[in-house]
């Protein structure tokens with residue numbers, strides 16, 4: 033764990049703390065009549081690495097979608113850097129500094145790696161050389177594969193391109209939905225190294241993970257979701273030591 | 285990460301590349317040549333060739349076919365934006381074509397005695413078409429795929445009922461109903477009208493005008509496709525959710541695709557209305573829609589060059605199949621090609637063809653000996669090949685009920701051949717093929733209006749099964 037460049041205080045540290053980069057306040061999200069998120073409140077400070085844990089179908093992906101505006105909460109507010117964006121479009125939120133590495137990566141399969149990266153830069157018109165360079169220094173492998181079709185990459189390579197594509201949005205906060213899904217154990221470790229690297233470059237992160245141990249080992253703080261409610265939150269060390277969490281999610 | 289373990293599908297990728305290299309034959313050659321030559325070189329050669337048509341031939345019919353083909357190229361380019369780039373199944377597309385034609389006719393004919401000059405009317409119609417496209421595209425915000433297809437098809441139906449009942453819209457005659465609008469103005473250039481016919485013949489100037497529009501649209505679309513919007517369309521087509529997650533305004537992008545397609549279709553409508561000097565409701569209906577879709581899909585949805593190739597192939601094919609002499613060639617070649625995958629061995633193939641030819645002469649001789657009237661009919665078309673075939677195939681003077689019987693018998697024979705295995709398949713094929721030629725010469729050949737669509741459909745099925753992405757379409761790669 034390396035120190036983050038920006039000061040990161042735990043949630044609710046008092047009125048003096050800086051404005052959170054992302055804040056969901058008492059959010060209730062529905063899919064049609066089905067009530068998924070129930071009064072979810074969470075925040076991510078600038079430069080912080082926060083992990084969001086929970087079992088299958090607990091609403092983790094839905095939380096990220098709500099933050100990004102892919103679904104709208106019925107009640108509650110979403111704010112980015114203090115600005116209420118609850119009714120704003122996804123485009124607007126991305127322009128404000130959000131980006132996502134979606135569940136299952138969702139690369140554009142019939143396009144080359146380079147084109148996939150260009151897509152990420154849609155909001156700034158055309159991507160600059162620096163944009164590409166940032167991705168390529170992080171992932172030399174992506175540079176090697178830049179003219180290959182994304183659909184033909186290996187799972188690990190696809191993961192790098194998905195992260196690279198999100199970085200092309202020039203995010204201040206990166207939302208990651210199960211970055212280690214489907215990767216071999218060695219690559220899972222690699223992908224956590226990558227996450228730390230991106231984090232050290234000053235990007236705040238909200239990471240959804242099944243692998244709670246791994247996620248908490250690099251996180252500053254964590255939240256635990258269960259059937260749409262936050263049932264536990266605190267610093268990573270606190271969560272790692274929590275007996276209930278151990279029983280429920282860490283399988284110990 | 286460069287030192288990381290090399291897991292992956294690299295081997296698969298390598299095989300893909302190899303396949304492309306190895307792909308032989310005409311299509312492989314076209315694909316390789318296309319990859320090497322810059323696009324504008326193709327365009328230039330193509331345009332020069334198209335412009336040479338009136339120079340090479342003074343045949344008014346051929347010039348007119350060239351003009352119609354150019355019209356279809358424009359329509360296919362427009363549809364390619366919506367379907368190929370935007371991935372939106374727009375079945376209302378011909379409505380925009382018709383809208384453009386009708387608006388041109390209303391603004392320039394004796395219908396209301398308005399005669400707006402071409403230089404004004406074309407931009408107005410194009411913009412109005414694009415705006416209509418925005419409106420018709422609105423359902424695409426919530427609907428995709430087949431649902432959107434049905435809603436847009438309904439829009440076409442509304443358009444059709446408005447123009448066919450448009451002789452009485454709140455008491456005023458707007459579209460002259462089923463009789464259409466006649467005496468539509470020709471194109472004009474600062475007061476100089478461009479006559480549609482020249483001593484009763486097609487005026488080739490209209491071909492040049494159409495080609496001019498085509499070049500402008502083609503080049504403009506090329507730039508649009510390379511722009512940020514073009515890239516975003518591709519993203520939208522591949523994965524709308526991922527596109528949204530990249531911050532793309534997908535609702536707006538969908539409307540843009542609709543508007544571009546509709547604008548181009550409306551613009552094309554002005555050319556059709558002016559050259560025909562008339563518009564009728566039946567010019568803008570489902571058959572035209574199917575034809576344009578066939579062009580885009582055959583050429584390869586998403587590829588501009590493909591849309592052009594598709595338009596040329598389909599329209600030239602449909603025109604040439606009007607003559608039974610031409611369609612006979614297509615029919616027999618199609619049958620011979622169809623047999624290739626069935627037999628697989630060259631020896632068997634030649635044996636079968638020889639046996640069928642011999643069988644035919646034998647049957648012809650026997651039938652002629654029993655009753656000369658059975659072989660005294662004439663084959664459709666009347667070309668030299670047709671006359672020659674009449675010495676082999678049975679063409680009775682009058683058919684009577686054998687027409688239906690032969691049809692049913694052929695279907696039964698084909699089914700039998702499909703189920704039989706081994707040596708007997710070969711034996712059964714001989715009379716089946718001969719029966720097929722009987723049906724062709726007596727039933728199908730004499731009705732080119734029906735058979736040309738059947739043949740085109742068969743060709744379409746054949747091409748699409750061998751190349752699912754169309755002639756110049758990109759092969760799709762799935763993440764698995």
Ligand SMILES: Nc1ncnc2c1ncn2[C@@H]1O[C@H](COP(=O)(O)OP(=O)(O)OP(=O)(O)O)[C@@H](O)[C@H]1O
Nearest residue numbers: 063066068086087088089090091092093094095135
């Ligand atoms: N579009 C949708 N329509 C209806 N229900 C949905 C939709 N998306 C998700 N759900 C439901 O919402 C619940 C939470 O889904 P979500 O994707 O947020 O789970 P998750 O915590 O990310 O699970 P996992 O770890 O398996 O990815 C699930 O019960 C799911 O079935």
Ligand SMILES: [Mg+2]
Nearest residue numbers: 092093135209
């Ligand atoms: Mg999930």
